[in-house]
Every structure is written in structure tokens, then in C-alpha cells.
Amino acid sequence: MTVNLPQSVVIVGAGHAGGRAAINLRQLGFAGRITVLGDEMHPPYERPPLSKEVLTGIAPAQSTHLVASGEWDALDVKLALGDAVVEVDRGRGAVRLASSEVVPYDALILATGARARAFPGKVDAGAPVHTLRTLADAAALAPRLLRDARVAVLGAGFIGLEVASSAVQLGARVTVIEAAERPLMRLLPTGFAEWITSLHAGNGVDLRFDTRVTRLRANGIEMEHGAGVAADVIVVGIGAQPNDxxxxxxxxxxxxxxLVDGECRTHDPHIFAIGDVARLRATHTQATSRIESWRKAEDDAQTVAAVLCGAQTRPRDVPWFWTDQFGRNIQLAGEPSDRYASVLRGNPGQGSFVIYYLEGNALRGVIGVDCGRDVRAAQKLIQNCADIDPAALPTPKVKAAKAESRPA
Incomplete structure (x- = not known):
């Protein structure tokens, strides 16, 4: 069943995906009422800069906002912030807020995102524990990353490694503790994981893999078998829990x-879910999947806006991620995996390089360092299922590795 030209759209979640959905609806000509409901006091903003430019003070918090605050009025989008939605009444077609206000909808978009996963072990009173998911988190953590501060980061995923990079840039002494045997175990092939490990070790990060933390104390962390790491700041970056x-x-x-289909629909024809909270249902050709990324938020917002406006949805882009660490821009697209043959172009020790991952003559994934143009070109080859001659895969232009500015 198709939702045809609703007169009112309510978006629960004033994050990146929710804000972008509202903008896209207007861009596609939606003339009805749009209400964006969020429990934070900030207007919709992007999260990737939080662990980089915002944490290091290079950019102010306002730089993360999707649009300037006055532009929401120009778009005729009502923002209702600081009041959480506590109930969806599907029978009435309405949501209820913590303040008891009831907001009716013709179509409802759930863009509730995800929250930082809490440390599952014991946490002592006074333990200096932080997470990094929101602007408020960044504002609380930034003043603690002082020169010579001892920072323990739990988790060697994107957030943990980006925080480590930013903290070192600010002069802190950083230890990263990861339960797996290498960083980004589920996302990075072994060879590239070794390169990123070397990048951090070469910049002074103390990396501890295959190590489990059992307790967070006021003066540091305790690991299995009684070993410990002293810390003035503890950052927990062990994944995210969808707000479902x-x-x-x-x-x-x-x-x-x-659970949603390819057009972000739930089994209720009037309700959609997008962004980090949405999980694509399994099909006969693809397993169920939930992706947390900037690109996913953008794609879902475009898709749901097109569906609600009766417009044609465009094919989804190849999954794409990026991260900036120690002055290096790292981009991944498709499915780089140890299951595929790898072809290296460039020199990892001397600047830009790219690794292509092939299954026969089909390009399945790519990782590039300081060569975004090459990654974009590879994305098109993956998208088009082009037949590849491995010998013809291009080498990126030589670009010297940027030296990360570090305190003396």
C-alpha cells in the first residue's frame, strides 16, 4: 500500500537523517505540514565532525548544523525541540510527547537514531567516563582533553580511533583498549587494519588488542587478570544501540x-524508519542489514522524501564511509574484505595509496588514503558491475602524507 501525498508529515528525531528528510520533502515540492520532533535542544546537525573538528576546537558547534537556524522558518518546517516523543498511537495516527502534547500525522518518519552503547561492566562512583554521540557529549569531553592528560579509550572502532587522534593532537597521552585482535575487526581487511594500527602507534598511541576491561575506576581502568591503566579520562566507544x-x-x-523495506517502509503503510535506527529486511538475495553512516542517513532521507512525494526513487549509492585520523583522509566503499583478492596501487609508506578488492574481474570494494577522487571512480565501477582488468586499475596521484600538527 502506498502513502499518497499526505497532508502532514511528522518526523521523530531531529538528527541528520530527520533534518535531511524535512529538507528533501520541501525540495521535492511537498506543500503540507512538516513537524520535526527532537529530544535534544539543538536543531538537526551532522555527527562526523564531533570527534574531529568540534572536539579539537577547530570548528564551533554551530558549524555542524544542517542549515542556519533561521532557514527552518524559511522552509516552513516546525522544529519542536527538547520534548521527547514517548508514544506512537497508530490507531489515532498521532504521537504523544513527554509534555503530554499530542501531534497528529498522516505519515510518520522514525529517525530516532542510536545511542552510545554503555559499558557492561562495573563502573565505580567518580569514574571519569565519557561517550561521544551528541553535541552535549563533545562539549563535556573537549575540556578534559588537556595536554598530558591520560586518556583511556575503550574500543578501536571509528569513534575510538578518531577520539584517539584528536586527543593526541591536543597533547594528551592515549591508550586504546580493544577486545578484538585488531581495529575495526568487522569492517577492515587484515592488511589495512595493520596499516591503521601502525599509523596510531607511530603517533604515540598505546594500543592494547585482545584485551578486556572489567571495571572503570575513579583513577583508571581495570582489565582481566588484575592489570590496569591509569587514566584521567575514560572514553567508551564500544558501538551504538539503535533507539527502536x-x-x-x-x-x-x-x-x-x-525493520523496513527498500523504500524505508515499516509494515504499517503510514510509518517509515530511516538512518541509524532502520534495518533493511532480509530478501532472498541479501541478509538483513543495518548501517550506521553519514551516507546512509542521506540516502534514506532522499528515498523517504521521494516516496512521500510520489517521485521516483533513485538507486542507492554503494556503501561509503570516511574517517580522518592523524591528518590522513581514509575512505572505504563497497565491501573491502579478505574474501577478495587485493590489488595495491601507490605506496602506503610514502603518501596516497588505494587498495582494490576484486572477485575475479568484478570490483567489490576499495580503500583509499588521501585519494578521494580514486575512491569515487571505483564506486562507479562497483555500482555499474563493470568488468575490470586488474592490470588497468589506476594508481593515485602521488600526494605526500600530511604531517599532523602535534604539541611540542
Missing amino acids: ELASQAGLAVENGV
Whole structure:
């Protein structure tokens, strides 16, 4: 069943995906009422800069906002901030806020995102524990990253490694503790994981892999077998938990995320889910999947806006991620994996390089360092399922590695 030209759209979640959905609806000509509901006091903003430019003070918090505050009025989008949605009443077609206000909808978009996963072990009173998911998190953590501060980062995923890079840039002494045997175990092939490990070790980060933390204390962390690491700041970056409780309480299907089809629909024809909270249902050719990324938020917002405006949805882009660490821009697209043959172009020790991952003559994934143009070109080859001659894969222009500015 198709939702045809609703007169009112309510978006629950004033983050990147929710804000972009509202903008795209207007760009596609939607003339009805749009209401964006969020529990934070900030207007919709992007999260990637939080662990980089915002944390290091290079950019102010306002630089993360999707649009300037006055532009929401120009778009005729109502922002209702600082008041959480506590109930979805599907029978009435309305949501109820913590303030008891009831907001009706013709179409509802759940863009509730995810929250930082809490440390599962014991946390002592006074332990200096931080996470990094929101602007408020960044504002709380930034003043603690002082010169010579001892910073323990739990988790060697994107957030943990970016925080480590930013903290070192600010002069802190950083230890990263990871339960897996290498960083980004589920995302990075072994060879590239070794390169990123060397990047951090070469910049003074103390990396501890295959290590489990059991307790967070006021003066540091305690690991298995009684070993410990002294710390003035503890940053927990062990993943994110989708905020799917609201959907579950409303009787929608959830599975570590709200289950949706390729057009972001739940099984209720009037309700959609997008961004980090949305999980694509399994098909006969593809397993269920939930991706947390800037690109996913953008794609879902475009898709749901097109569906609600009766416009044609465009094909989704190849999955793409990026991270900036120690002055290096790292981009991944497709499915770089140890399952595929790898072809290296460039020299990892002397600047830009790219690694292509092939299954026969089909390009399945790519990782590039300081060569965004080459990654974009590879994305098109992956998208088009082009037949590749491995010998013809290009080498990126030689670009010297940028030296990361570090305090003396």
C-alpha cells in the first residue's frame, strides 16, 4: 500500500537523517505540514565532525548544523525541540510527547537514531567516563582533553580511533583498549587494519588488542587478570544501540533496529524508519542489514522524501564511509574484505595509496588514503558491475602524507 501525498508529515528525531528528510520533502515540492520532533535542544546537525573538528576546537558547534537556524522558518518546517516523543498511537495516527502534547500525522518518519552503547561492566562512583554521540557529549569531553592528560579509550572502532587522534593532537597521552585482535575487526581487511594500527602507534598511541576491561575506576581502568591503566579520562566507544524502543512499543517489527523495506517502509503503510535506527529486511538475495553512516542517513532521507512525494526513487549509492585520523583522509566503499583478492596501487609508506578488492574481474570494494577522487571512480565501477582488468586499475596521484600538527 502506498502513502499518497499526505497532508502532514511528522518526523521523530531531529538528527541528520530527520533534518535531511524535512529538507528533501520541501525540495521535492511537498506543500503540507512538516513537524520535526527532537529530544535534544539543538536543531538537526551532522555527527562526523564531533570527534574531529568540534572536539579539537577547530570548528564551533554551530558549524555542524544542517542549515542556519533561521532557514527552518524559511522552509516552513516546525522544529519542536527538547520534548521527547514517548508514544506512537497508530490507531489515532498521532504521537504523544513527554509534555503530554499530542501531534497528529498522516505519515510518520522514525529517525530516532542510536545511542552510545554503555559499558557492561562495573563502573565505580567518580569514574571519569565519557561517550561521544551528541553535541552535549563533545562539549563535556573537549575540556578534559588537556595536554598530558591520560586518556583511556575503550574500543578501536571509528569513534575510538578518531577520539584517539584528536586527543593526541591536543597533547594528551592515549591508550586504546580493544577486545578484538585488531581495529575495526568487522569492517577492515587484515592488511589495512595493520596499516591503521601502525599509523596510531607511530603517533604515540598505546594500543592494547585482545584485551578486556572489567571495571572503570575513579583513577583508571581495570582489565582481566588484575592489570590496569591509569587514566584521567575514560572514553567508551564500544558501538551504538539503535533507539527502536518507541517502534517496538507501537507494535512495529524490530530486530536490533526497525525493520523496513527498500523504500524505508515499516509494515504499517503510514510509518517509515530511516538512518541509524532502520534495518533493511532480509530478501532472498541479501541478509538483513543495518548501517550506521553519514551516507546512509542521506540516502534514506532522499528515498523517504521521494516516496512521500510520489517521485521516483533513485538507486542507492554503494556503501561509503570516511574517517580522518592523524591528518590522513581514509575512505572505504563497497565491501573491502579478505574474501577478495587485493590489488595495491601507490605506496602506503610514502603518501596516497588505494587498495582494490576484486572477485575475479568484478570490483567489490576499495580503500583509499588521501585519494578521494580514486575512491569515487571505483564506486562507479562497483555500482555499474563493470568488468575490470586488474592490470588497468589506476594508481593515485602521488600526494605526500600530511604531517599532523602535534604539541611540542
